[in-house]
Amino acid sequence: MLPGIMQEFRRFRGTNTYLTNEALEAAVNCALALGRPLLVRGEPGTGKTLLAEAVAEALETPLLTWHVKSTTKAQDGLYVYDTVQRLYDSRFGDGDVRDIKRYIKLGPLGQAFASGERRVLLIDEVDKADLEFPNDLLHELDRMRFRIVETGEEVAAKERPMVIITSNNEKELPDAFLRRCVFHFIDFPDAEFMRRIVEVHHPGLDKLLVDQTLKAFYDIRDGMRLRKRPSTSELIDWIAVLKRAGVAEIKLDKNIPFLGTLLKKEQDLAAFADQLAGGKRYRS
Numbered sequence: 001m002l003p004g005i006m007q008e009f010r011r012f013r014g015t016n017t018y019l020t021n022e023a024l025e026a027a028v029n030c031a032l033a034l035g036r037p038l039l040v041r042g043e044p045g046t047g048k049t050l051l052a053e054a055v056a057e058a059l060e061t062p063l064l065t066w067h068v069k070s071t072t073k074a075q076d077g078l079y080v081y082d083t084v085q086r087l088y089d090s091r092f093g094d095g096d097v098r099d100i101k102r103y104i105k106l107g108p109l110g111q112a113f114a115s116g117e118r119r120v121l122l123i124d125e126v127d128k129a130d131l132e133f134p135n136d137l138l139h140e141l142d143r144m145r146f147r148i149v150e151t152g153e154e155v156a157a158k159e160r161p162m163v164i165i166t167s168n169n170e171k172e173l174p175d176a177f178l179r180r181c182v183f184h185f186i187d188f189p190d191a192e193f194m195r196r197i198v199e200v201h202h203p204g205l206d207k208l209l210v211d212q213t214l215k216a217f218y219d220i221r222d223g224m225r226l227r228k229r230p231s232t233s234e235l236i237d238w239i240a241v242l243k244r245a246g247v248a249e250i251k252l253d254k255n256i257p258f259l260g261t262l263l264k265k266e267q268d269l270a271a272f273a274d275q276l277a278g279g280k281r282y283r284s
Contacts, residue, residue: 041183073129
């Protein structure tokens, strides 16, 4: 039987600061019930990384984070043998270099296994690594144990961690990897759901300003061909700047204040300026 699979099942229903819908809650709860990794896709800024924080908060357990880079190997998540430090100690006589355990450092996945309690593990942006990375994870994620070659010690999970894996869909993931995951795609919030998100981050904000900022945001996002469309987090930041500056009114037929908070590429800023100069409206 898989370790931790029969532990008490607690349903996830979001948190006070992380709003969800039924589909997302169902995906998280399905992964919890099955003990499977949850693979979450969606465009940047849709709350994939924050989901892991919310799940950890809801389950009242620590969050371990593994940020994947192009050079990341699966072994890095298990443990690292610090040969450089051991060589340094051997030259300068600092400590007992015969004790190899001193130079073994567990990675995020290794820490999740070694803990005596359930942990939430975020493997962030898995698609940044090479194509072999997801497949290299399968064996350890399935068995929930691994062996440290240098010491012969086996690290086995007593409680199965909740693994959340995010992807920006930069490359296709192997079918064998996908079969072992529960999958969910986070849609970009519509205006009504975004209004609820804004209320969480900026409670009591003037309704007129909320209406105007949301209209401007979606008109810019959906009414132009942008290389990088503004995300939820950028909208929240933009509103924060507007509040701090005392801006009470936003109109698309004028220069929008602090536009660099929303648009982050010079081509998009130039396209927006051209739209204004031509007197074009984004939508009626």
